[in-house]
Amino acid sequence: MSAKVSRRSLLLALGGIGLLAGCGEDHASWHGGDIPGDSRPGDAASPDPSGSPLVIPPANPPTPGVCPSPGGLGPKGPQYTLPCHGTEIALTVDDGPDPAYTPRMLALLAQQGIRATFCMIGRSAAAHPDLVRRVLDGGHHIANHTFSHPMNIAKLPASAVRAEMAKATDAIAKASGNGYRPTLFRAPGGAWSQTVLAQCGTQGLRALDWTVDPRDWSRPGVQHIVSTILKQTHPGSIILEHDGGGNREQTLTALGVVLPRLRDAGYTFAQP
Numbered sequence: 001m002s003a004k005v006s007r008r009s010l011l012l013a014l015g016g017i018g019l020l021a022g023c024g025e026d027h028a029s030w031h032g033g034d035i036p037g038d039s040r041p042g043d044a045a046s047p048d049p050s051g052s053p054l055v056i057p058p059a060n061p062p063t064p065g066v067c068p069s070p071g072g073l074g075p076k077g078p079q080y081t082l083p084c085h086g087t088e089i090a091l092t093v094d095d096g097p098d099p100a101y102t103p104r105m106l107a108l109l110a111q112q113g114i115r116a117t118f119c120m121i122g123r124s125a126a127a128h129p130d131l132v133r134r135v136l137d138g139g140h141h142i143a144n145h146t147f148s149h150p151m152n153i154a155k156l157p158a159s160a161v162r163a164e165m166a167k168a169t170d171a172i173a174k175a176s177g178n179g180y181r182p183t184l185f186r187a188p189g190g191a192w193s194q195t196v197l198a199q200c201g202t203q204g205l206r207a208l209d210w211t212v213d214p215r216d217w218s219r220p221g222v223q224h225i226v227s228t229i230l231k232q233t234h235p236g237s238i239i240l241e242h243d244g245g246g247n248r249e250q251t252l253t254a255l256g257v258v259l260p261r262l263r264d265a266g267y268t269f270a271q272p
């Protein structure tokens with residue numbers, strides 16, 4: 001699990017949790033400040049050239065290509081892609097629900113006719129049950145993204161992992177008003193471990209990862225988000241975005257540019 005350690009080191013080096021430091025290490029206090037979103041190392045954020053016009057690269061044609069290789073946790077590891085031989089891609093939206101940004105994300109997706117998967121933090125779902133219901137009413141799916149978004153769930157003992165998952169499922173089910181229980185689990189930061197995967201199995205959750213990550217949570221600039229998604233998306237891609245955890249203006253602006261272009265290129269949006 002050294003890769004996960006280096007992920008944390010990188011996040012620290014990037015200053016991605018700089019604001020969090022002011023809140024102490026207790027992740028329970030992330031509300032009101034940025035939280036490091038769900039990214040893996042190796043794709044450092046680049047600043048937005050201030051004032052520069054947006055350069056929009058063309059979307060890749062949705063022609064069958066080489067399937068991305070799965071991650072390193074073996075055949076029982078998380079799902080990184082959809083089937084890569086068709087036109088399907090998936091949009092996943094993490095770290096909500098958030099009263100400022102989730103409604104705007106829902107409006108954008110409705111306008112574009114796109115259904116996504118919202119990976120919700122259980123504690124936030126409990127705080128905003130109206131948003132949970134609005135997400136479901138929009139035809140979107142909800143995945144379990146832990147109850148409190150721990151910094152590194154891969155390092156937690158099984159009992160804590162079990163509680164994070166179970167509490168989130170219960171919170172989402174209660175908030176939904178109709179007993180909706182997620183069937184997907186996304187580890188915060190992609191911090192998978194055999195313990196996490198085993199608990200997914202025990203709790204009837206499929207482990208869901210991603211393949212396209214513009215690190216929108218770090219606010220790298222609209223240009224970076226747009227370029228990364230359009231250049232890296234191929235059939236089967238699972239795109240990672242965020243509607244909570246901090247200011248998501250860049251995310252919303254970028255998706256407003258990207259989503260119609262992906263759709264017009266022939267991609268269809270599926271739910272894993």
Ligand SMILES: [Zn+2]
Binds near residue numbers: 038094149189
């Ligand atoms: Zn997250």
